[in-house]
Amino acid sequence: MFQSGLLPVIAVLLTLYFAVVVFSYLGVRRIRRGALEKDREAKRRLYELAILKEVADRTGYSLNIQKVLDVIVGSLNQFLEYSAVSYMLLSPSKIVFKADLERSVSSQFIKDIRTRMLSALSALLGRDLAGIEVEETITGAITLEDIDEPVRSYFNIPLVIGAELVGVLTVSHTKEGLYKESEMEILYKVVNQASQAVTKLEEVVKTEQGKVAAMVESMIEGVVMTDIDYRIIATNPAAKEIIGKKEGAPTIFDFIDAFKGALDIRGKLEEAIKLDKVLTIDEIFFNNKYYKIVVSPVRSSVGLTRGQILGGVVIFHDITHEKEAEKMRSDFTSMMVHELRSPLGNIKKIGEMMRSSKILEDKQASSEYVSMLYESSSSMLNLVNDLLDVARLEAGKFDIDKQSMDIRTLLAEQVKFFEATAQGAGINLKLLVGEKMPNYVMADAKRITQVAGNLLSNALNYTPKGGAVTALCFVHKKGMILGDEAAAIGAPWVRDNMPSTAEIPDSIVVAVTDTGEGLAKEQIDKLFNKFTQFASSVRQSDHKGTGLGLVIVKGIVESHGGTVGVGSKAGTGSTFYFTLPL
Amino acid sequence: MSKKILIIDDDKIFSKILRDGLVAGGQGKYEVATAFDGEEGFLVAEREKPNLIMLDMMMPKVTGIEFLRKLRGEEWGKDTPVIVETQLSDLEKMSEGVELGVRGYIIKSDYSLDTILRQVEDILK
Numbered sequence: 001m002f003q004s005g006l007l008p009v010i011a012v013l014l015t016l017y018f019a020v021v022v023f024s025y026l027g028v029r030r031i032r033r034g035a036l037e038k039d040r041e042a043k044r045r046l047y048e049l050a051i052l053k054e055v056a057d058r059t060g061y062s063l064n065i066q067k068v069l070d071v072i073v074g075s076l077n078q079f080l081e082y083s084a085v086s087y088m089l090l091s092p093s094k095i096v097f098k099a100d101l102e103r104s105v106s107s108q109f110i111k112d113i114r115t116r117m118l119s120a121l122s123a124l125l126g127r128d129l130a131g132i133e134v135e136e137t138i139t140g141a142i143t144l145e146d147i148d149e150p151v152r153s154y155f156n157i158p159l160v161i162g163a164e165l166v167g168v169l170t171v172s173h174t175k176e177g178l179y180k181e182s183e184m185e186i187l188y189k190v191v192n193q194a195s196q197a198v199t200k201l202e203e204v205v206k207t208e209q210g211k212v213a214a215m216v217e218s219m220i221e222g223v224v225m226t227d228i229d230y231r232i233i234a235t236n237p238a239a240k241e242i243i244g245k246k247e248g249a250p251t252i253f254d255f256i257d258a259f260k261g262a263l264d265i266r267g268k269l270e271e272a273i274k275l276d277k278v279l280t281i282d283e284i285f286f287n288n289k290y291y292k293i294v295v296s297p298v299r300s301s302v303g304l305t306r307g308q309i310l311g312g313v314v315i316f317h318d319i320t321h322e323k324e325a326e327k328m329r330s331d332f333t334s335m336m337v338h339e340l341r342s343p344l345g346n347i348k349k350i351g352e353m354m355r356s357s358k359i360l361e362d363k364q365a366s367s368e369y370v371s372m373l374y375e376s377s378s379s380m381l382n383l384v385n386d387l388l389d390v391a392r393l394e395a396g397k398f399d400i401d402k403q404s405m406d407i408r409t410l411l412a413e414q415v416k417f418f419e420a421t422a423q424g425a426g427i428n429l430k431l432l433v434g435e436k437m438p439n440y441v442m443a444d445a446k447r448i449t450q451v452a453g454n455l456l457s458n459a460l461n462y463t464p465k466g467g468a469v470t471a472l473c474f475v476h477k478k479g480m481i482l483g484d485e486a487a488a489i490g491a492p493w494v495r496d497n498m499p500s501t502a503e504i505p506d507s508i509v510v511a512v513t514d515t516g517e518g519l520a521k522e523q524i525d526k527l528f529n530k531f532t533q534f535a536s537s538v539r540q541s542d543h544k545g546t547g548l549g550l551v552i553v554k555g556i557v558e559s560h561g562g563t564v565g566v567g568s569k570a571g572t573g574s575t576f577y578f579t580l581p582l
Numbered sequence: 583m584s585k586k587i588l589i590i591d592d593d594k595i596f597s598k599i600l601r602d603g604l605v606a607g608g609q610g611k612y613e614v615a616t617a618f619d620g621e622e623g624f625l626v627a628e629r630e631k632p633n634l635i636m637l638d639m640m641m642p643k644v645t646g647i648e649f650l651r652k653l654r655g656e657e658w659g660k661d662t663p664v665i666v667e668t669q670l671s672d673l674e675k676m677s678e679g680v681e682l683g684v685r686g687y688i689i690k691s692d693y694s695l696d697t698i699l700r701q702v703e704d705i706l707k
Contacts, residue, residue, distance in 0.1 A: 338640075338669055341691040346595045352695070353599060365602075372595050 065089065065161060066096065068194045069169065073100050079186060081178065082171040084110070084140075087159070088117045089167035094133045095121075096167075101140035105174065106147050110138065113151055113172045120156050124165050153178035157191050162199040222316035225298065226252060230269055233311060242316055244287070255314075262286045268295040269312040276309060283319065292317040332530070339383055343376035350376070386548040390530055393555035400447060400559045404440040407448070407473060407508055407580070408433055414452045415471050418460060426465035429456075432491040434474025441508055443580055447556045454549040455512040455576045462516035463573075468492075473510045475582070478502075482509060482577065483567075494575040497521050498567030504579055507562065511577035519568040527566060528554045553578065585706045586630055589616045590623030590649065591638035591667060596690065600636065603695040604702065612702070620644025624652060631658055633706055636688070638667045639679070650682040663705045665698075 069087045076085050086099035097117070099110055114136070122129045153173040159166050169191055171179060213234075216223050222239030226232050230252050240250055243258035255265050262284050272279050272295045281293040294315045300308050350373050359365045392398045415431045422429035452471070459469040472491040476482060482501040486493035492513045519527070530551045554564045557578040568574035587604060591597045601614045615630060617623035621644050627635060635653070639646035646666060653659035665686045666679055676687065686701050 334669075338691075341669075342593060342596070345691045345693070346593070346599065349599045349693070349695070350595075353602065359602075368598075372598065376595055 065159065065166060065194075065198050066098075068198060069098075069159070069167075072169070072190055072194060073098075076171070076187075077102055080171060081173065081175075083173045083175075084113060085169070085171050086113055086117065087167055087169045088114075088121055089159070090121070090125075090165075094135050095129065096137075097134050098137045098139070101138065101143070104141045104144040104147060105149070106145055107143045109147075109149070109151060109172075109174070110143065113154070113170060116151070116154065117156070117168055117170050120170075121165075121168050124158055124168070147174075149174035152176040155179035155184055155187075157184070157187055159191060160195050162202055220318070222314075222318075224252075224255060224314045224316075225311060226269060226313075227311040228273065228309065230266060230312075239316060242287070242289075242291075242318075259284075259286060263293065265295075265314060268293075269314065271295075273297050273309060273312045283323075289318055289320045290323045292319045336383075336387070340380060343380045346376045347373060347380075383548075386552060389552045389555070390548055393552065398555055398559050400444045400556075402442045402444055402560075404442055405445040405448070406439060407441055407443070407510065408437055410445060410449060411452060411471055411473055411510065414449060414456055417453070418456050421457075421460055422469065425460060425463075427460060427463050428468040429460070430468075430470055432470060432472040432489055434472075434485070434489040436475055437473065438475070438508070438582070441580055441582070443560055444556075447559075448580075451553045451556050451578060452510060452512075454553050455578075458549065458576070459512045459514035459516065459574075463514045464516065467515040467573075469512065469514045471510075471512050473508060476501075476504060476507045476509045476579065478505050482511075482565075485509070486511065486513075486575075492573075492575075494518075494567040494569055494573055496567055496569035496572070497524055498565060498575070501565065504563060506582045507579035508582060509577055509579050511575055513573065513575040515573040518570040518572050518574055519566070520570050524566050524568055528564070584611055584613045585634065586632040587612050587614045587634045587636065587702065588623065588627055588630060588632035589614065589636045590618075590620065590627075590641070590646075591616070591636070592618050592641045593638065593690075594618065596638075596667075600695075600698070603698070607695060607699040608702075612706075620646070620649040623649060627653065627659065627662070628656070632662065634702060635662055635664045636667060637664055638690075639676075640669070647678055647682075650679060650684070654682055665701060665705070 066089055069089070073085050073087065076082070081102075083103055083105050084099050084101050086097065088098075089096040095118070097114055099113065101110075114134070118129060118134070151172050152175055155171050155178075157169045159169055169187075171187070173179070216234065216236045219236055220238060222242045223234070223236045224232060224239050225234045232250065232252050232255075235250055239255075240246070243250065243254055245254055245258075252266065259265050263281060263286070268279055268281070271277075276297050278294065278296040281295070284291050284293060294317070296313050296315075297309050298311050298313050300306055300310050350369050353359055354366070354369055359369055389398070411431055411433070415429060419429060456469065456471060463469055470492055472486060472489065474485055474489055474491075476485055479502055482504070483493045483495045483498070486509075491511075492515075493511070494513060497519075527550050530548055550564075557564045557580075561581050562579040564576070564578045566574060566576050589597050589600055591600075597616045597618070601616055604612050604614050615626055615632070617626045619641050623635075623637075624644070626632075637646050637649060641649075644652075646668075650664065653662065653664070661683075663685045664683070665688060666676070666684050667688045667690050668676065669690055676684070679687075685705055688698060688701075
């Protein structure tokens with residue numbers, strides 16, 4: 001009874017036990033399966049991260065998609081199962097085909113994927129690739145001809161760099177039914193990331209290259225860059241102009257030939273590259289120009305080639321201008337010395353004559369010698385004063401002491417001062433003053449006297465006998481033409497070669513018009529340059545003065561906020577004017 | 583008979599000192615004329631046919647070298663002795679002058695009348 005009563009209980013317990021076992025087994029399995037799934041997912045994520053990081057790192061160093069692909073190919077087996085992973089890359093001259101065998105396959109297998117990839121590439125490009133040479137590299141496991149297993153699974157990923165198809169990446173297997181689209185997501189991601197990185201880098205490089213190219217293009221200096229075999233990689237328009245090659249890309253021989261006799265360009269490049277040092281050729285004279293030339297090795301500063309010498313660069317600096325300026329300065333100095341030494345030499349000689357000969361007994365002769373002494377020392381003093389003024393102007397230490405003064409009185413006094421000289425030279429000198437002149441203007445009377453005196457004495461110096469010199473002053477209104485305003489007071493005005501005067505603000509205008517020899521345009525341009533002025537004044541030494549006067553005039557007037565200007569016509573005469581702003 | 587010397591120089595003071603010096607130093611042996619530029623100098627030389635020309639190299643209008651070339655082109659002037667007046671710094675530019683038969687030079691900033699007199703005397707002997 002007890003036993004019979006126990007059986008169903010046992011049965012129930014057993015059933016329960018089984019149920020528990022079964023359930024727990026199923027539960028564990030489910031949990032385990034879930035754990036495995038998670039594990040795989042985590043692994044995949046980790047792998048994804050690792051490979052993405054590796055791709056990012058590698059692409060950071062290399063712009064070479066092939067290197068990036070090698071990284072991907074080399075680490076793909078951690079994630080995917082395949083017999084072979086391969087890529088095919090298009091380059092301008094050939095197709096690179098590389099297959100990495102995870103396990104041995106037959107050569108027919110490789111041939112097969114190669115054909116498939118080629119036709120995929122051809123289809124994607126819409127181009128027949130039959131004629132192009134394919135460079136094949138097989139790595140990994142060896143090929144075994146007795147394995148007779150065809151390609152049963154196959155997956156292609158197009159490689160796109162900067163919106164351009166450059167190749168395909170393929171995984172293939174002898175097993176069937178692999179590589180469903182959903183499983184390939186990671187591969188897409190990886191390849192995409194690599195492509196994007198390379199694309200971005202290429203853009204950066206292109207932009208940088210563009211910047212550099214634009215800079216080199218616009219450089220005044222001629223630039224020629226060669227590779228290590230002295231083949232020209234880049235030249236700019238300035239370089240082409242130096243050798244006078246207008247069309248086409250110059251070769252290194254164009255430069256070697258052009259500079260034959262003046263500079264051994266090839267030799268210098270070789271020296272710079274071989275000895276790895278920057279060479280400077282301070283001065284060569286070529287085609288009527290002076291050049292300073294720098295030849296330097298070019299080192300790579302980025303990527304895997306960092307520090308490596310890539311070639312050489314030749315930079316041509318046109319120093320003709322500097323040389324001319326230098327010559328001008330040295331001419332200026334030697335002329336200045338000459339101008340100072342001549343009167344000084346004369347003074348010494350006069351002293352000698354007066355001491356040794358009997359000149360002092362002859363009253364007329366001795367008075368002649370005394371006036372010669374006076375003349376020589378005055379001309380020296382004038383020169384020294386002018387030089388000092390120019391030096392002060394250049395140093396910006398030209399002090400202007402503005403006081404209220406009457407410009408009409410100042411001009412009248414100056415004209416009176418030169419009257420005797422004018423009369424002696426047979427020149428008609430007069431002063432014309434416009435209406436509504438202000439009674440007082442703020443200016444440095446002493447300096448303005450110097451300016452007016454300079455303009456008047458120049459005019460008298462350059463005007464022949466029978467000519468006329470007219471000093472004039474009037475009030476200028478902005479927008480009016482000075483020549484018209486002068487005409488309104490009946491004063492002569494030479495407009496030729498005079499730049500527009502309409503923009504001059506309301507001012508007092510003081511001018512001197514002469515009927516002298518006049519100036520050509522080129523001469524006018526040089527008037528206010530101390531070097532050219534001095535040189536021409538020495539050549540024209542029948543006219544007194546250092547030639548620095550106008551340079552000083554300009555400095556004084558500009559210190560007052562005014563402007564100076566000239567109108568002149570050779571054979572007719574000149575008008576020199578200056579303004580004092582109101 | 584006195585010898586004729588022509589001084590061509592735009593520096594009037596130098597010309598005068600030189601002339602006075604030559605006249606006084608030559609004690610009547612020299613007759614000295616002056617001209618103040620190359621153009622005038624050539625006219626005077628053509629008219630007077632001097633026995634010696636003292637020529638400034640740096641002058642307006644016609645420079646010393648231009649004057650010399652012109653002078654040597656003339657039958658009457660091809661053998662006229664010439665002493666040039668120059669600056670020390672311009673001495674290197676004198677090679678053409680030497681080719682044109684210049685007989686001597688005076689450094690303008692550092693001349694001595696005695697030396698010039700001796701030079702002139704030598705040439706005019």
